[in-house]
Amino acid sequence: MQPYEKLLLENKAWAQEKKLKEPDYFERLAADQRPEFLWIGCSDSRVPADIIINAEPGVIFAHRNIANQVIATDFNCLSVIQYAVDVLKVGHVIVCGHYNCGGVRAALERQKPELTLVNKWLMHIKDVYRLHREEIESQPTEKQKADRLVELNVIEQVRNLSHMSIIQNAWKHDQRPTLHGWVYALHDGVLKQLIVLPPGSEIDVIYQQDDAQT
Numbered sequence: 056m057q058p059y060e061k062l063l064l065e066n067k068a069w070a071q072e073k074k075l076k077e078p079d080y081f082e083r084l085a086a087d088q089r090p091e092f093l094w095i096g097c098s099d100s101r102v103p104a105d106i107i108i109n110a111e112p113g114v115i116f117a118h119r120n121i122a123n124q125v126i127a128t129d130f131n132c133l134s135v136i137q138y139a140v141d142v143l144k145v146g147h148v149i150v151c152g153h154y155n156c157g158g159v160r161a162a163l164e165r166q167k168p169e170l171t172l173v174n175k176w177l178m179h180i181k182d183v184y185r186l187h188r189e190e191i192e193s194q195p196t197e198k199q200k201a202d203r204l205v206e207l208n209v210i211e212q213v214r215n216l217s218h219m220s221i222i223q224n225a226w227k228h229d230q231r232p233t234l235h236g237w238v239y240a241l242h243d244g245v246l247k248q249l250i251v252l253p254p255g256s257e258i259d260v261i262y263q264q265d266d267a268q269t
């Protein structure tokens with residue numbers, strides 16, 4: 056059997072099992088989605104959002120990219136955020152990074168000539184490193200340096216979210232969403248909270264939208 060054929064078989068078994076437990080399961084899900092959470096995570100195959108928080112389909116609206124970045128010129132991520140915040144009206148946005156992140160570790164190294172696109176994507180993490188170089192370099196081991204950059208990257212991405220007009224408008228008019236930064240440990244499967252920004256949190260003045268100040 057080809058590996059992809061196993062996926063299709065597993066899907067059939069899963070759908071049958073769900074239907075057996077709850078006959079109208081798919082009809083109910085198909086009718087509408089009202090997720091409470093937007094999840095922005097890493098593409099890493101070991102950090103599947105729904106599984107690590109034991110969530111059923113319908114709970115998490117998700118966007119994943121290399122090293123869970125929120126970049127102001129990334130229309131893909133921005134479209135997901137706009138739809139989640141303005142249409143689905145999620146109450147929470149979670150940025151979730153993970154220790155031993157290949158993207159973050161690569162950002163600490165020289166650029167790889169064969170990975171021209173990935174290099175550009177990782178530039179933003181290099182910027183986070185440069186912003187916090189002293190703190191990161193004060194860590195005793197290479198692993199701890201990379202782990203601290205993982206944490207700081209999550210915190211910076213949460214701040215990036217707060218700089219966006221989509222978030223500032225929702226904070227002003229709807230008192231949501233709360234922004235969260237979490238980090239996941241691959242070795243024990245446990246999440247740790249790093250930062251939480253409730254609606255109306257202080258934002259550096261240069262990122263404030265003019266009419267969001269009132």
Ligand SMILES: [Zn+2]
Binds near residue numbers: 121
């Ligand atoms: Zn990763």
